Amino acid sequence: MQPSVNVVSLVSVGRHPQSDRSRRADQDARAVELGLKLAGKNLTLVHAGDPENPVLRQYAGMGLDAFTVLRQKSYSDVLPIIGNFLTENNAHVVLMGIRAESGESSGMLPYLLAEKLGWPLLSRVADILHVENGKADVLLALPRGQRRAVTVSLPFIATVDNAAKDARQSAYGPGIRASITVLDAEQTADNMAASWAISPAKPRAKRMKVVKAKNAADRFKAATAKPVGGGGNVLKQGTPAEKAQAIFDLLLEEKVIR
Amino acid sequence: MMFDWLTPTLIAVLLVLAGIGAVRRMNLWRAGQADKVDLIAGLMAMPKRYLHDLHHVVERDKYISRTHVATGGGFVLAMLLVVFVHLFGVDSKVLAWLLLAALVMMFYGAVFVFKRRLNPPSRLSKGPWMRLPKSLLTFSITFFVLTLPAAGVLPEGFGGGLLTVVLSFCILASLVEMLFGMTWGGPMKHAFAGALHLAFHRRPERFGGGRSTGLKAAVLGETSHGVAKPTDFKWNQLLGFDACVQCGRCEAVCPAFAAGQPLNPKKLIQDMVVGFAGGTDEKYAGSPYPNVEVGNAKGGPDQIITDGLIHPDTLWSCTTCRACVEECPMMIEHVDAIVDMRRFLTLEKGDTPNKGAQVLENIIATDNPNGFSPSSRTHWAADQNLNLMKDVQQADVLFWVSDGAFDMRSQRILRAFVKLLKAANVDVAILGDEELDSGDVARRLGDDATFQNLAKRNLAILSQYRFKTIVTTDPHAFHCLRNEYADFDSDLNALASVEVLHHTTFLNRLVQEGRLQLDTFKGGKVTYHDPCYLGRYNGEYDAPRELLASLGIDVAEMERSGYRSRCCGGGGGAPITDIPGERRIADMRMEDVVSTGAELVAVGCQQCTAMLEGVVEPRPVVKDIAEILAGQLIEEAH
Ligand code: SF4
Numbered sequence: 041m042q043p044s045v046n047v048v049s050l051v052s053v054g055r056h057p058q059s060d061r062s063r064r065a066d067q068d069a070r071a072v073e074l075g076l077k078l079a080g081k082n083l084t085l086v087h088a089g090d091p092e093n094p095v096l097r098q099y100a101g102m103g104l105d106a107f108t109v110l111r112q113k114s115y116s117d118v119l120p121i122i123g124n125f126l127t128e129n130n131a132h133v134v135l136m137g138i139r140a141e142s143g144e145s146s147g148m149l150p151y152l153l154a155e156k157l158g159w160p161l162l163s164r165v166a167d168i169l170h171v172e173n174g175k176a177d178v179l180l181a182l183p184r185g186q187r188r189a190v191t192v193s194l195p196f197i198a199t200v201d202n203a204a205k206d207a208r209q210s211a212y213g214p215g216i217r218a219s220i221t222v223l224d225a226e227q228t229a230d231n232m233a234a235s236w237a238i239s240p241a242k243p244r245a246k247r248m249k250v251v252k253a254k255n256a257a258d259r260f261k262a263a264t265a266k267p268v269g270g271g272g273n274v275l276k277q278g279t280p281a282e283k284a285q286a287i288f289d290l291l292l293e294e295k296v297i298r
Numbered sequence: 299m300m301f302d303w304l305t306p307t308l309i310a311v312l313l314v315l316a317g318i319g320a321v322r323r324m325n326l327w328r329a330g331q332a333d334k335v336d337l338i339a340g341l342m343a344m345p346k347r348y349l350h351d352l353h354h355v356v357e358r359d360k361y362i363s364r365t366h367v368a369t370g371g372g373f374v375l376a377m378l379l380v381v382f383v384h385l386f387g388v389d390s391k392v393l394a395w396l397l398l399a400a401l402v403m404m405f406y407g408a409v410f411v412f413k414r415r416l417n418p419p420s421r422l423s424k425g426p427w428m429r430l431p432k433s434l435l436t437f438s439i440t441f442f443v444l445t446l447p448a449a450g451v452l453p454e455g456f457g458g459g460l461l462t463v464v465l466s467f468c469i470l471a472s473l474v475e476m477l478f479g480m481t482w483g484g485p486m487k488h489a490f491a492g493a494l495h496l497a498f499h500r501r502p503e504r505f506g507g508g509r510s511t512g513l514k515a516a517v518l519g520e521t522s523h524g525v526a527k528p529t530d531f532k533w534n535q536l537l538g539f540d541a542c543v544q545c546g547r548c549e550a551v552c553p554a555f556a557a558g559q560p561l562n563p564k565k566l567i568q569d570m571v572v573g574f575a576g577g578t579d580e581k582y583a584g585s586p587y588p589n590v591e592v593g594n595a596k597g598g599p600d601q602i603i604t605d606g607l608i609h610p611d612t613l614w615s616c617t618t619c620r621a622c623v624e625e626c627p628m629m630i631e632h633v634d635a636i637v638d639m640r641r642f643l644t645l646e647k648g649d650t651p652n653k654g655a656q657v658l659e660n661i662i663a664t665d666n667p668n669g670f671s672p673s674s675r676t677h678w679a680a681d682q683n684l685n686l687m688k689d690v691q692q693a694d695v696l697f698w699v700s701d702g703a704f705d706m707r708s709q710r711i712l713r714a715f716v717k718l719l720k721a722a723n724v725d726v727a728i729l730g731d732e733e734l735d736s737g738d739v740a741r742r743l744g745d746d747a748t749f750q751n752l753a754k755r756n757l758a759i760l761s762q763y764r765f766k767t768i769v770t771t772d773p774h775a776f777h778c779l780r781n782e783y784a785d786f787d788s789d790l791n792a793l794a795s796v797e798v799l800h801h802t803t804f805l806n807r808l809v810q811e812g813r814l815q816l817d818t819f820k821g822g823k824v825t826y827h828d829p830c831y832l833g834r835y836n837g838e839y840d841a842p843r844e845l846l847a848s849l850g851i852d853v854a855e856m857e858r859s860g861y862r863s864r865c866c867g868g869g870g871g872a873p874i875t876d877i878p879g880e881r882r883i884a885d886m887r888m889e890d891v892v893s894t895g896a897e898l899v900a901v902g903c904q905q906c907t908a909m910l911e912g913v914v915e916p917r918p919v920v921k922d923i924a925e926i927l928a929g930q931l932i933e934e935a936h
């Protein structure tokens with residue numbers, strides 16, 4: 041891939057599901073792994089938050105000599121500064137997890153960023169095959185191990201699915217030696233979020249799944265498969281205009297638009 | 299005759315060459331890192347260390363120990379006298395006769411060296427080592443003949459031209475081997491490097507019957523961690539590698555080698571020598587790493603070891619069982635070297651194989667290797683009615699539960715032990731959820747940063763409470779607490795006046811004090827497996843056996859027991875890194891058990907229990923000693 045392509049991985053501070061302790065977030069780490077595959081040591085690793093957080097070193101320990109922190113207080117809206125950073129630094133490929141493991145964890149950041157920048161968003165990427173001539177060949181992850189190949193023009197934002205390659209081990213030495221560039225960006229206080237009272241979520245009771253499988257293969261499928269909606273159509277044939285019409289009809293039918 | 303000048307000249311020239319070689323060799327060692335050693339005290343202690351400690355190990359093979367005393371002792375004495383009699387020409391019949399006596403002794407020993415080499419066991423290296431007995435014999439015979447005139451047995455200038463030529467050649471050949479070879483890398487190098495290694499050993503505590511098994515702490519926060527290149531070793535570690543006699547005793551006891559995993563401790567040490575001296579391993583004439591061809595390894599003092607000298611799988615095959623260290627007559631420290639190199643792979647390269655990365659990540663995030671919720675650590679004791687230190691603040695005994703708390707099989711051992719403690723009315727408490735992983739696995743996998751972090755946090759918790767004794771059923775935690783935490787305890791002194799005990803030691807005391815009423819065991823033949831971290835690491839061989847004896851059990855010992863016990867395969871993170879071999883170590887150990895005809899194998903370690911129980915049935919039953927005792931407990935009716 042050409043060195044002129046700027047790959048940025050955005051990372052957050054994760055939270056271990058069992059211990060509640062800060063950690064390298066799983067999906068974000070996969071975003072760094074994918075970034076390393078595309079750009080090697082030229083990958084730009086960016087976090088918006090507290091530069092002192094030791095967890096950031098776990099990302100750097102994956103093989104980066106330096107990373108950038110856009111200094112933010114807690115309860116700040118990171119959208120404006122990340123957006124500015126990406127345009128100022130001429131980012132071409134922006135990778136991040138689908139949702140954060142802590143904080144609001146709404147999964148909205150990639151969408152809001154894409155909207156703000158006017159860039160395409162690819163959600164749930166399994167792999168980026170190559171980036172060439174201003175275009176990228178991307179595999180999207182679908183349920184049951186299916187993949188969809190798409191081509192997208194740069195710049196774009198992608199969220200990285202759990203189907204993407206596992207993050208490599210983080211090495212302690214390089215991690216603690218990595219240099220941090222701290223950028224003191226403007227703060228946009230998120231007063232709404234600051235006023236929320238946050239309490240631990242209770243796991244929702246699971247609906248019992250009655251599996252009427254006759255053989256082991258079916259039971260295995262039922263136990264492992266991601267649920268797929270029953271309805272819907274996969275449109276493989278037809279012109280883009282016909283496909284757009286089909287989507288439009290569906291939205292009308294579902295009363296999303298009137 | 300020509301010997302008048304030839305003999306002294308040859309001796310002088312070769313002594314000078316040997317001197318030059320010695321300086322060169324020392325410079326190779328000095329390329330290593332600095333280490334604090336008391337040079338003078340070490341040199342003074344060296345003869346005693348040789349005669350007592352080294353010979354204590356050599357003595358396990360009576361044949362070679364007698365042979366070595368005669369050959370080595372004879373040679374050292376003879377060489378000294380040769381210098382006086384033949385180099386300085388001291389004209390003394392007494393000296394000459396003494397020299398003759400020394401040479402006879404050496405000859406006698408050399409004959410036995412020769413005999414051993416007629417049909418050498420596979421563990422011995424061949425190559426130049428096959429030549430050595432001949433050189434020894436040549437040396438002793440040649441100088442014997444040469445000394446006869448000085449002793450007045452033969453007239454000066456005896457013999458004809460032919461004898462002169464033959465003798466000159468023999469002098470040259472034997473001196474090249476014995477003097478030149480000593481410092482230029484021949485088999486005799488072991489005498490030179492070995493003597494200095496004994497003097498400057500990195501663990502002087504091992505001499506005089508002591509024990510020093512805790513790993514040295516890694517310095518954190520430098521530009522690199524662990525050993526990447528040979529020159530990253532301490533200088534006296536390099537010296538230690540050079541002392542190897544290639545006797546292969548380590549190879550013969552190494553469980554990984556026997557299992558066909560790509561590790562041979564003898565070859566590893568030789569590769570270290572190749573590394574710091576530079577070159578390839580093509581001259582190596584011993585057994586290879588199983589299924590790895592010899593001749594392709596290349597190294598240099600400043601080259602990364604795992605780039606071409608040693609495959610990382612070799613390092614990850616080791617179970618850190620210390621059998622090699624225990625068996626090495628030269629007191630070389632294989633495990634230190636292996637973990638040093640693992641540190642580089644884990645801390646710098648982030649390259650811990652198989653489940654290693656996952657386990658380390660779990661330990662970092664949850665303080666236990668399987669990533670369980672830290673708040674579930676005490677679930678096993680829900681029905682045990684145990685005091686928590688947090689509530690009672692002090693107790694006679696702190697029971698260190700270890701990560702066995704999360705494992706259903708190990709929980710049976712824990713419950714059995716608690717039952718015994720209660721029966722003996724011991725004032726005991728546990729840390730509950732405040733306890734963390736001991737750091738054993740992280741440290742053996744090379745992650746000393748995580749180990750040190752856990753050690754410090756555990757010590758901080760321990761320092762809040764008062765207790766006289768810590769008891770644990772896990773020999774690995776036992777080893778960390780007893781031998782490795784002290785390096786991080788200088789500020790808190792959490793363990794300074796605390797006795798750390800393994801549960802077998804503690805239970806043995808209770809039994810001897812008559813605090814446990816036990817029934818005789820009637821269940822058939824029993825054998826006992828010594829866990830490495832209890833036996834070789836901590837020297838506890840007796841308590842488990844005394845406990846079994848207290849049940850009326852006459853232990854049917856395995857051939858490899860006590861300090862020679864064979865590892866179960868569970869140490870050093872080996873089940874995590876899981877390097878493939880031809881056999882499983884646990885299966886081999888179970889074969890040892892089966893060959894005693896025992897129906898039950900007693901162990902003192904949850905990890906050993908897990909490994910041995912993992913062997914497919916039918917096989918003898920595996921039980922921890924605590925479980926066996928709990929089964930024989932006579933409970934008083936209340
Ligand atoms: S390392 Fe020790 S036991 Fe092994 S071959 Fe060398 S001297 Fe013998």
Ligand code: SF4
Nearest residue numbers: 552616617619620622
């Ligand atoms: S410690 Fe055990 S497994 Fe490791 S090299 Fe020595 S004998 Fe082999």
